[in-house]
Amino acid sequence: MTDLDIFCNFHKCRKRLNTTAWVTSCSHAFCEEDGNRAFSDSNNNECPACNTRLPNKYDVVKVDLNPSQQFRSMVLAGLRPEIVIEIAHRAIAFWNYQVYMEHVYQTKCNEVSRENLSQMEQYYEHVVAKLKTQVQSYGRKLENMKKELQGQIDRAAELMDRINEKQRENNELHAMYESLKRTQLKYMKENQVPNSMQIRTKQQSKHQYSVGPRTLDEMVNDALKVPETIVQQSPRYKEKPQEAFEFKPVTPTTTVRKQFLDPCYIRKKQKIQMSENQKA
Structure with a gap:
């Protein structure tokens, strides 16, 4: 396999020809499979590459690309030199045409590849620019989210400090409450009424005894009720009965x-x- 090899001219095949080939008078070459399929009908041959009619017997020939030494020594034997040179010239012209066509084909493929590559470069440059813009946008969003997260963390720390402060105040209030409660209980124990007095008071209330005035107004009213006998015994009553007793509360x-x-x-x-x- 060398760079001097020719290729099948069928556009869907493009196989390298190194054993046998079908060659046409229109300077095209085909592989054995495509040649057998295209030239099976000897009466209606047509070139698959250029659609040229090939009606003559030697318009399509199947050749061996690696002939034996005996064939090489005998195929041109007996021919005059000018015939040999003409045959060689036509064979070299056929090969030059095949090389030229391959060069044109490869050049066209390269041009198409370059165009595709240029289009792909433009497309991916656009994609890369778009991705860079998205990355920058996401970077800004990430920075904003970091700032917001830091703000939330600071706010949570501030709220935690407030909660701790309220907890301390609650503990202090609870301690004050417990202290006041103990003080109140101690005061109630110190100033509670003896059981004997409570029993006596209950018995008096049971017999409906009146201990005395319950309010200051009752006490004043009771004081104003002076017995008539005490008033009559006073010296002032004998002189002036109407002024015998004058109570000034x-x-x-x-x-x-x-x-x-x-x-x-x-x-x-x-x-x-x-x-x-x-x-x-």
């Missing part, structure tokens, strides 16, 4: 009123003052 102060209603008022007031002094 005095309105008690707020402290006295609260102390009367709550016997533990003074102690509570002292504790409040002590706590305010400690805070100050």
Whole structure:
């Protein structure tokens, strides 16, 4: 197999010819398969490459491309030199034409390949430019998403700090609540009424005994009810019965009123003052 070989001129075959070939008077060559198929009818031969009619006997010939030494020594034996030279000239012309046609074919293929390559380069340059634009766009989106993510992380950290601060405040409030609760329970234990007094009070309420006035107004009303016998025994009643008794009630102060209603008022007031002094 060398660069001097010829190729099948059938456009769908293009096989390298190195054993046998069908050659035509129109300077075309075909492989054995395409030649057998195209030239099976000897009366109606037509070149598959140029559609030239081949009616004569030697218009289509099947040749051996690797003839034996005996054939080479005998095929031109006895012919005059000018005939041998003419035959050789025509054979070389046929081969030159085949080489030229192959060169034209390969040049055309190269041109088509270059055009396709140029089109592919333009297409892929456009694709690459588009991809670069998309990459830049995605890069900007990625940067924006990173910034947004960092903002979300900072916001989450800030919210976590707020939650921790609220948790600390909640713990402090819970501790204050527990302290106040213990203080209240301690105060209630210290100031609770003895069981014997509670029992006596329950028995009195059971027998509907009146311990005394329940409010300051009742106490004032009871004080205004002076017995008639005491009024009549006074010296002023004998002189002026209408002026014998004159009761002038005095309105008690707020402290006295609260102390009367709550016997533990003074102690509570002292504790409040002590706590305010400690805070100050």
